Amino acid sequence: MCGIVGYIGSNRAVPYLLEGLEKLEYRGYDSAGIATVEDGALRILKTKGRVSSLEALIASQHRSLATLGIGHTRWATHGKPNDVNAHPHESANGRFCVVHNGVIENYLPLKADLQAEGYVFRSETDTEVIAHLLEKNFDGDFVSTVRKTTAMLEGAYALCVLCRDFPDRIVCTRWGSPLVLGRCAEGSFIASDISALLAHTNDIFYLDGNEIALVTADGISFFDKNGAPTQKQSRRLELNISAAQKDGYDHFMLKEIMEQPKAVGDTIRGRITKEGKIAFEDFHLTDEEVQRLSRITVVACGSAYHAGAVGKYVIESLARLPVEIDIASEFRYRDPVLDDRTLVVLISQSGETADTLAALRLANERGAKTLCIVNVVSSSIANEGGSVIYTHAGPEIAVATTKAYAAQVSVLYLLAGYLAEKKGLLTGDAFAGYVRDLLALPDLIQKTLDSCRGQMEAFSQMFIPLEHAYFIGRSLDYACAMEASLKLKEISYIHSEAYAAGELKHGTISLIEKGTLVVALCACSAVFPKTLSNIKEVKARGARVLAVATNAENAALSEVDYKVLLPDVNPLFSVSLEVLPMQLLGYYTAKNRGCDIDKPRNLAKSVTVE
Ligand code: F6R
Numbered sequence: 001m002c003g004i005v006g007y008i009g010s011n012r013a014v015p016y017l018l019e020g021l022e023k024l025e026y027r028g029y030d031s032a033g034i035a036t037v038e039d040g041a042l043r044i045l046k047t048k049g050r051v052s053s054l055e056a057l058i059a060s061q062h063r064s065l066a067t068l069g070i071g072h073t074r075w076a077t078h079g080k081p082n083d084v085n086a087h088p089h090e091s092a093n094g095r096f097c098v099v100h101n102g103v104i105e106n107y108l109p110l111k112a113d114l115q116a117e118g119y120v121f122r123s124e125t126d127t128e129v130i131a132h133l134l135e136k137n138f139d140g141d142f143v144s145t146v147r148k149t150t151a152m153l154e155g156a157y158a159l160c161v162l163c164r165d166f167p168d169r170i171v172c173t174r175w176g177s178p179l180v181l182g183r184c185a186e187g188s189f190i191a192s193d194i195s196a197l198l199a200h201t202n203d204i205f206y207l208d209g210n211e212i213a214l215v216t217a218d219g220i221s222f223f224d225k226n227g228a229p230t231q232k233q234s235r236r237l238e239l240n241i242s243a244a245q246k247d248g249y250d251h252f253m254l255k256e257i258m259e260q261p262k263a264v265g266d267t268i269r270g271r272i273t274k275e276g277k278i279a280f281e282d283f284h285l286t287d288e289e290v291q292r293l294s295r296i297t298v299v300a301c302g303s304a305y306h307a308g309a310v311g312k313y314v315i316e317s318l319a320r321l322p323v324e325i326d327i328a329s330e331f332r333y334r335d336p337v338l339d340d341r342t343l344v345v346l347i348s349q350s351g352e353t354a355d356t357l358a359a360l361r362l363a364n365e366r367g368a369k370t371l372c373i374v375n376v377v378s379s380s381i382a383n384e385g386g387s388v389i390y391t392h393a394g395p396e397i398a399v400a401t402t403k404a405y406a407a408q409v410s411v412l413y414l415l416a417g418y419l420a421e422k423k424g425l426l427t428g429d430a431f432a433g434y435v436r437d438l439l440a441l442p443d444l445i446q447k448t449l450d451s452c453r454g455q456m457e458a459f460s461q462m463f464i465p466l467e468h469a470y471f472i473g474r475s476l477d478y479a480c481a482m483e484a485s486l487k488l489k490e491i492s493y494i495h496s497e498a499y500a501a502g503e504l505k506h507g508t509i510s511l512i513e514k515g516t517l518v519v520a521l522c523a524c525s526a527v528f529p530k531t532l533s534n535i536k537e538v539k540a541r542g543a544r545v546l547a548v549a550t551n552a553e554n555a556a557l558s559e560v561d562y563k564v565l566l567p568d569v570n571p572l573f574s575v576s577l578e579v580l581p582m583q584l585l586g587y588y589t590a591k592n593r594g595c596d597i598d599k600p601r602n603l604a605k606s607v608t609v610e
Contacts (some may be wrong), residue, residue, distance in 0.1 A: 001604035002087075002101035003027045003073040004179065005196055006160045006170050008219045009581035012071035014058060019198040021051045021071050023244060024318040026252065026397045027192065028079035028604025029073035034058070035088040035097045036066035042097050044110040046086035065513045067172060067217065075604050076109070079124025088162075089128045091135035091369045092119055092512055098134065100127040101192055101610050102156035102239045109563035110152065116438050126155075127490040134161065143214055146171045146293070147227055150210070156354065156608060160190055170382075173212040177608050178352055178583050181205040181213055181220055181565075188215045193606075194237065194374070195244040195395050206378035235377070243395045251597045253398035253491070257583050258449060261404040264576065265442035266392035266408045273474045276435055278418040285343070285369060289541030290422045293343050293369075295322040298368045299331045299359045300347035301607065303401045303486060304408060307481035308347055308574050317572065318426055318434075328355035329610065331362075338368040345415075349396055349404035350606035352378020358610070360384055373411045375404045388413070398598045399605050400491050402583045406445070407481065409576055413438055418573075426513035430457070437570040444567050444577060448462015452564055452581045459546060459562060460588035466517060470508075471500040471582075472538075474519035475532050481521050484582035492590035501534035514542030523574040524564055532556060548578050569596075 003024030007016040014210055032054040033046025043063065047053050051073065058064075072087035074098045077219045079085040088097040088232030109127035110133065116252070119132045130149060137148040143164050150157070163171075172179055172190050182189045184199040189197050190213075195206055210225040211232075222230045249255035271567065273279050285293075294316060298308035312323040326336075328346075333356060338344065345362035348356045353372040360381055363370050372385030375393050382388045391407030417434050420426035426434060461483055463469060471481040485498035496548060499508055503518070512518065518538045522531040528549070535545055539559060547560040550568050557563050566577045590597045 001028055001075040001606055001608045003029065003192045003196070004099050004101050004158055004190065005071040005158050006066035006069070006189060006190030006215065006216055006422050011067065012064065013066050013184055014064045017059070017071035018055055020050065021054070021073055021200070022190070023196040024073055024192055025051060026399060026598060026605055027073065028075050028399065028599065030076050031074045031083070031086035032071055032072065033086045033088055033376045034062050034071040035162055036069035036166055037067045037162055038064060039162060040167070042090060042094055042162060042164050044088050044090060046083060047475065048082050048086060067166070068162070070099050070162055070170060073558045077103060077609050078126045085123045085125050087127060089123060089125065089131040091131040093135055095138065096131055096134040096161060098127065098130050098159055098161045100130060101158040101608065103561060104129060104153050104157065105155035106153065111268050122466070125211065130159065130577060134556050142166050142169060142171050143212055143223055144210060144227060144303065146173060150175065158192065158467045168299055170214055170215045171212060172207070172215065173210070174207050175209050176357070178376070178379060180205045183205065183214065183220060187217050188220055190215060193395070194239070195397060198239060198241045199357060202237045202239065204237055209383070210523050211378070216395040220325045224364040239394060244397065250591070251398065251587070253400055253402060253587055253597050256396055256398050257587065258402045259394070259582070260403050260406045260449070260580070261442040261446040262408045263393040263407045264445055267407040267497055270392070270436055271414050272435055272439065275414055277397065277423065277433055278414050278435065280387070280389050280418070283371070287422055288370065290419060293321060294341040295324065296339070296343045296345060297336070298323060298338035298345045298347065299328050299330050299356065300362070301353050301355055302438050303483055304349060304356070304406045304478060306483040307408035307412065309347070309414070309482060310409050310476060311345070313476050313479065314413055314416040314572050315419065318416045319423055319455055326361040328353065336362070338363055340367050340369065341532055342368045344368045344370050346370065346381060346385065347402055348381050349391070349393075349408070350373045351376040351381040352608050353381070354608050355553060357384070366494050373408055375407065388558065398489060399600055399603045400586070406576060406579070410441070410469055412526040413573060424535070429529045437573060441573055441576055444569055445580065446520065447567050448577045448580045450516045453584055455564060456584035457588045460592055461509070462517060462583055463488070463494065463585065463589040465591050468516070469494055469496040470512070470516065470518045470533060471498045471521065472497060472518060472531070472541050474501045474524065474527040476524040476575050476580065477527065477531065480582065481577045483579055484519065484521065484585070487583055487586035488589060491597050492520070492593050492595055492601065493601075494589065505537065509537065509541065512538050512541045512543050514544045518543045518545050520545050521578055522547055522553065525550070525552070525571045528553055535560060539585065543592060547582055550574065
């Protein structure tokens with residue numbers, strides 16, 4: 001949601017800004033703009049629509065020679081997506097302009113005060129108050145002016161500011177929304193995430209909350225919220241530019257689906273010690289605290305919540321701790337009962353999801369132990385969690401998550417094994433067997449992808465004309481059904497529902513008629529016979545059934561219309577294989593319906609507003 005870029009260096013800024021904005025397109029946006037400082041004045045160009053429209057607008061103007069500039073892709077929250085509401089926003093006297101990611105919650109009283117003082121607003125955005133406050137607070141010192149301004153803001157923001165009086169610097173800061181910086185021979189770069197920097201540098205500075213960066217062509221200085229200089233080390237990322245490129249695939253989503261063996265392998269392997277134990281670098285619960293835990297609450301949104309549903313089954317089954325799962329936007333407003341014997345597990349790919357972040361803060365305030373499972377290093381959720389386990393999925397660019405979900409599920413398997421071992425419930429050969437099965441997962445994932453890719457492309461033909469589809473399953477298969485249904489609907493725009501198979505006859509079965517397509521997930525051996533009965537029920541009402549099961553159940557599936565067979569796997573890990581044909585089904589259906597797969601309508605990759 002919203003993307004920010006900035007460049008200052010020895011080369012022309014505009015090509016870098018456009019390249020960076022293109023890299024951030026995946027975050028979701030509906031307008032784009034840039035600003036430069038030229039001949040002592042700010043020059044702003046912005047437009048509704050895609051970065052390609054901005055590029056056309058820029059090409060129609062005189063060629064900019066500026067060597068510094070900022071850029072933005074806006075996902076509309078306050079005010080329609082149009083040229084006026086697009087960023088950058090300028091102060092009335094043209095001294096400052098700003099790009100902003102986040103929401104200023106107190107913008108209405110600030111706006112009223114500014115209007116009473118005679119400031120005239122041009123846009124409907126919350127961001128414009130920042131531009132006018134910069135003008136009002138200007139004291140001749142760029143950093144101090146930004147600091148005074150952010151002290152008046154409530155909400156979330158990542159800001160990049162230009163001032164025409166200082167044509168040799170950019171000032172940026174953040175609170176609750178991400179911002180990263182990088183340096184190389186070409187100059188200094190700023191962006192909302194690393195995908196816009198990787199083409200130039202792997203040495204990344206992660207800006208802390210309320211920290212301010214003064215960025216010039218020759219270097220970057222950092223200041224704390226009181227204006228005192230701080231020392232900051234860059235982190236070297238072991239990633240290359242291919243992490244942010246399609247590498248020959250038609251879409252990022254397909255590339256990321258095919259990257260799952262690596263994402264799962266990278267997530268699991270580093271956590272298994274030479275002695276065959278499970279260990280986490282940043283897990284701060286003592287063995288005694290683990291023994292004292294009375295329950296776990298998993299809180300997340302969307303697919304991360306679906307990963308949590310898998311974790312519930314596996315943790316309860318192995319570690320015998322009650323696990324609740326909660327949608328973050330519900331959890332934060334339901335006055336949850338928490339204490340220091342509750343472990344709240346927050347799951348988030350981006351580490352910036354507003355509701356998950358708010359849920360984490362609530363859990364911290366109420367004295368619960370918190371553990372965050374996050375993909376983006378140094379993101380807000382990672383920084384504020386009591387403990388952190390990173391999923392090593394690498395940058396995920398497609399809006400619909402695949403490899404990050406797979407890595408989240410893998411961390412939950414690790415966590416379940418870790419807790420069960422600490423509680424003395426999984427020991428000796430049983431524990432060693434569990435670890436062996438975990439380490440075998442990447443190969444099984446590869447095998448499944450190889451065997452079902454072509455099959456799912458063919459099956460997707462049946463889904464193309466559909467208006468509705470149903471996904472059913474029990475236990476772990478139900479957790480997978482929720483994710484399968486979301487994958488189909490979010491990118492192909494076919495309405496679909498996930499139902500716990502045993503719940504069908506309490507109402508929903510009335511929707512099943514001749515020809516209805518039902519996907520029956522039945523890889524979970526413990527409930528296979530029960531799901532088979534539900535398959536028979538829908539078949540008896542005329543449904544066509546596509547079943548997904550392990551090889552071991554092949555013979556029992558004689559009545560289904562279509563089937564996908566998976567390699568035999570530890571039943572606790574079945575979702576890691578079962579979800580793969582479902583991701584491919586969503587992908588190929590959307591592709592054959594001509595949908596914009598990597599950027600589905602109305603969706604943003606990182607949901608930084610509630
Ligand atoms: C669906 C999807 C979303 C995210 C959700 C949470 O494919 O990607 O449902 O899972 O928005 O995002 P994170 O994990 O960044 O908190």
